[in-house]
Amino acid sequence: MRIAEGSVIEILLRLPLKSLYVCKCVSKRWCSIISDIEKHHHARNLGIFISNFGCSSFNYLFQSRLTLHNNTSPPPFIKQLVGSADEIGFTQVINGLFCMYTPAGRTGVLTLCNCYTSETRNIPLPRFSRWTRKIQFYFGFDLWGNYKLLSLGFLSDHVIYQEVLTLGGMNKLYDDIIPTCSWMNMFRPDFIPDSDVMCKPSFCINGILYWLIQFKDMNNRKILAFNLLRGRFYYISLPAQMVVAAAKMVNFKGRLTVGCLEADDSGSSCKSNILNLWGLNKRHRWNKHSINLPEELVRCNRNMWCSFGNLPTGEILLTNPKANDNDDSSFIPIYSYHHSTRKFQRFVVGKFTPCMLEKSCVQISCVELNSSCHSSSLEALLLKQPISALLSFEEEEMSLEEEEMTLEEEKMTRGIKYFRTPKIIKSLFS
Template sequence: MTNQIIPTTKKSKHSTLEQLPTQIILEILSRLPIKTLFLCQLVSKHWLSLISDPHFANLHLSRSPVSLLLKPFYPRRESRQLRLVDLQIAHSTHPRDAQLKFIPKFNYPLLKEDEIVNSCNGLLCLSDFTDDSDPIFICNPILGEYITLPILHHRGNYDATMTAFGFSLKTNQYKVVRFFLQEVVYIDYNTQMGSYREEAEAEIYTIGGEGLWRNMGKVPYHLTNHSFNSFVNGAIHWLNFNHDSPGFIRCFDFGTEEFRVVPQPLEFGLHREFRGHKCVGVLQDSLSICEFSIHCGIDIWMMKEYGNEESWSKEFVIGNVVNNKKGGFDYYEPIMVLKTGEILMLYNKDGLVLYDPKLVLYLCSTNKFFETLNLRAMDEFWDGTVTVSML
């Protein structure tokens, strides 16, 4: 038998991947890590159009890993730089591949003291509390898109403001709520003694709505002065330390626009005396509570079924934790549970702790932490938040 030469056809100018049905291309792109997807926008106008579509954003969001977004803070100069770190792959990748540095393409005004309020579905809420107009920005740091919310001229005097960003599961709309705090003097006419009490009013803005802030009146619960990084099940959560009503977990639901009490672990009782530092957060898509004391270590509780009081479970008990802070308690805030089972925690607001339940608690500075995760060390201070990569 003689060998036959089979003629070959001339290759198309377009790649084989370009010729695939759009649905298959979407399936492939939606499963890519954010760093690769960021580069895919440059392949062709067709791919850019697919990636920029809002429906693709929702598809990719449902499959995206949780990442850590860092905003470096330079004491002597201003910066718009953001760093997105995929901690799930940080253990096994080259330092330059484990993080994606963004210098945002959008030209929002350079804020004096811009802060990351919180993130929701990969979108960021930024504000500048030093500006008299107190501007608020909602931005997508990857696409480089942002909107500026209308300036809110609150009626009356107030001492401080707090902002929270969330998503309504009821209407599929993003909303921003702003709290105006004021110290009010109350006089006990029996004792003729006065005392201070902090009260708050709230106004809410619906993105894509009428373009107006709506007054919600007085907030029925005490607000603690910290960022709201505990968005889960359509609501932001915080701990109430004044015990002005049974239970100590409070929330604001962006769907119903109502404040309410969330059931706490049964073991805590109605008015649990806290043993040290405590915070509320979100771990593995569940509401969580972290409690730390010098004598008892760290307890981490998780609410496996939202709203079900009996679903609270003490998932992690970390003993033999050394307190290094003189005259007070160390600050531990769980951020996320990695695929390896390790827990990433914020430590004293300026460092990170990586706890391996199989080993011990590793305490290290920011630089050492990033060396541990095979990430390039960063010499600057930073402000961080947990986010899901979103286009």
């Protein structure tokens, strides 16, 4: 009995991509079929979540689905009904999970949410919430894949309260479920982050939260980092070669990356379609990678380019929410970029609503939308490894001796006390 190729593709589309990749080596035909499935799989099973950061009366959480074609009516952004309070602050959506804070009553309510099933669970507030209402929450995961929530309290122009809550995950040493525990105080009197962090959404890559901090001098910007495993803040200087005022953070090849459009001799990028990206490698040095952006992303409002996150296979998603402002198009183009082949794959999604563009501090996430996700409970999602934690590093190969020498050098030059040995680093991702 011979099954039609279309039926085979439809059946295989229901399987996880991870299970299909092992079949690519069967034959050239299988490799071609699975490559085609990969493209359709992303379009069918991926969605975009956009939310406001921090408590606001203009609170929103929008969802849309990626598609491959310019339909007359591409998938619109639909507002999700979450909570009924006048003010709600959202964290970034990671793996279908997010937290929201409602400053109601004397203290407020903090809730863990499942964006697939609308299941919610109240979680305890940090201790300092009793005497300060200026609180922000940042959602992420550590190197073990455990979800964590960082809370910062603001008082007298400084962030002076810092606590971390472990929401769940797996203890890989004993195969036990990590229960929700109490908040841990991470206060360090020798390091007080700048207050600008309270106005910025965080960006989580491989167990570290990042913020692009703006100081009083417009040309003085740095990256603030918080290691969720060690509970430590530190600053990272931007690359000396880039236009600091135009810098944006992205996740490229599974590591922290900053990017800006290439500028001419006068410092203007009004005619450039070259996006320069600097990725931070294991040696804490910036490596440059240049991308020729599709004309569609830079033909209008070129400096509005941004990232919509990453595909489950690691490719970065690049877009421009105002790319089609000069015409009547009903869609926004989104391009995935594969750094090894340097090829783009084009998707589209419905245009943003006006309120989404008015807010400067928005959080954008790419989330899986397959059928198995829609039946996942909060507990199941907490045990699922975050997609971002599975992205592989594709840096240059270094020998064990070179890594050890690099770590010793950084200990001496940077004064950083805590370093994980290369063997442990490899075991974290095994």
